[in-house]
Amino acid sequence: MNRDWIATARTLSEALPYLQRYDDAIVVIKLGGHAMGSDEAMETFARDVVLMRQVGVNPVVVHGGGPMINEMLGRLDIQSEFVNGKRVTDEATMEVVEMVLSGRVNKRIVAAINAQGGRAVGLSGKDANLVTCTPANPELGLVGDPTKVDPSILHTLFRDDMIPVIAPLGAGENGETYNINGDTAAGAIAAALRADRLLLLTDIDGVRDAEGRVITELTAQDIHDLVADGTIAGGMIPKTETALAAIEGGVRAVVILDGRAPNAPLLELFTDHGAGSIIRAK
Numbered sequence: 001m002n003r004d005w006i007a008t009a010r011t012l013s014e015a016l017p018y019l020q021r022y023d024d025a026i027v028v029i030k031l032g033g034h035a036m037g038s039d040e041a042m043e044t045f046a047r048d049v050v051l052m053r054q055v056g057v058n059p060v061v062v063h064g065g066g067p068m069i070n071e072m073l074g075r076l077d078i079q080s081e082f083v084n085g086k087r088v089t090d091e092a093t094m095e096v097v098e099m100v101l102s103g104r105v106n107k108r109i110v111a112a113i114n115a116q117g118g119r120a121v122g123l124s125g126k127d128a129n130l131v132t133c134t135p136a137n138p139e140l141g142l143v144g145d146p147t148k149v150d151p152s153i154l155h156t157l158f159r160d161d162m163i164p165v166i167a168p169l170g171a172g173e174n175g176e177t178y179n180i181n182g183d184t185a186a187g188a189i190a191a192a193l194r195a196d197r198l199l200l201l202t203d204i205d206g207v208r209d210a211e212g213r214v215i216t217e218l219t220a221q222d223i224h225d226l227v228a229d230g231t232i233a234g235g236m237i238p239k240t241e242t243a244l245a246a247i248e249g250g251v252r253a254v255v256i257l258d259g260r261a262p263n264a265p266l267l268e269l270f271t272d273h274g275a276g277s278i279i280r281a282k
C-alpha cells in the first residue's frame, strides 16, 4: 500500500480545532495572474475553495490577470506601461482589461470551482455597486482607487451557499469603468467585509528580508522599514501597502504566500504549519 491512510485520518482529526475556528469566517483570497498556473494548479485551487465552503467558511475570490492582459494587448499591438506597479490605462486598454478580466479569467475560475461541485458566481466591482472608484492619479488614466465598497451582494451570495469570484474593476460616480490593481481591490473588499483573513496568493513564498529569508511574521513598523531601505520593492510594495490598509480597515490578519505551492490556502488555514508572511491586527 503506497498511501498512509492512518496519516490521512490523523490529518483530518488534527484539523478539527482549525475547522471550528474558521466556522462561518470570511476569507478573501486574492489569486494573482502569476499564481494562476496550469489547469491542474487551477483545479487544486478550486478544490481548496470548495472545501473551505464545505466546512463552513465563506470564501471570496478576487483575481488579477496582469499577464493575461499583457498577452491580449500584445496580440492587438497595443503598448502598455506600468507606473509603481499600476498599468497606465487609456480607453482602448480599458476595453481589453475588462474583456480579459471579466471574460476569460473570471470565467475560467468560475468554471474550475463549479467543476469541483461548488456554486461560483462571477462578478466585477461594477455589479450591484460593489466597488465605486475615483481616479487614482491623472497620470494613470482610468486606474481607480476604491472609495466605497458595498458588500451587500456578497452577504446575499454567502446566505445562498454561493462563492463570489470578483474581477478587479469598479464604476466611477458617473458610470465610467475603472481598472483597479487586484491587490488593492482585494484589500478594499476584505476591509468592507471585516474579513477574518485576506490571503494574497503570489509567485514567491513570502516577504523576504535583505538576506533572502522569508519573514514569517511582520509588523507595520517592519513593513515601513523594509520599504524605506528598498528590501521590499516592485510588486511587493502594493501587496504590503494593501496588507496595512486592510488591517487598518478591520481585517484580522493578512497572509502573503506562494499560490503555486499545492494546497497553499489549506496549509495556511487548517494546519499548524502556516505558510508565507503574516501581518496581524494588534
Ligand SMILES: Nc1ncnc2c1ncn2[C@@H]1O[C@H](COP(=O)(O)OP(=O)(O)O)[C@@H](O)[C@H]1O
Pocket: 032, 033, 034, 035, 064, 066, 201, 202, 203, 204, 206, 207, 208, 209, 231, 232, 233, 234, 235, 236, 237
Ligand atoms: N522583499 C521582497 N520579498 C518578496 N518578494 C519581493 C520583495 N521585493 C520585491 N519582491 C517581488 O515581488 C514579486 C511579487 O509581486 P507581483 O509579481 O506583482 O505578484 P502578483 O503578480 O502575484 O500580484 C515577487 O515575485 C518578487 O519578485
Ligand SMILES: CC(=O)N[C@@H](CCC(=O)OP(=O)(O)O)C(=O)O
Pocket: 031, 032, 033, 034, 063, 064, 065, 066, 067, 069, 085, 086, 087, 097, 143, 144, 168, 179, 180, 181, 182, 183
Ligand atoms: C491598475 C492595474 O494595474 N490593474 C491590473 C489589474 C490586474 C491585476 O492586478 O493582475 P495581477 O494581480 O495578476 O498583477 C492590470 O491592469 O494589470
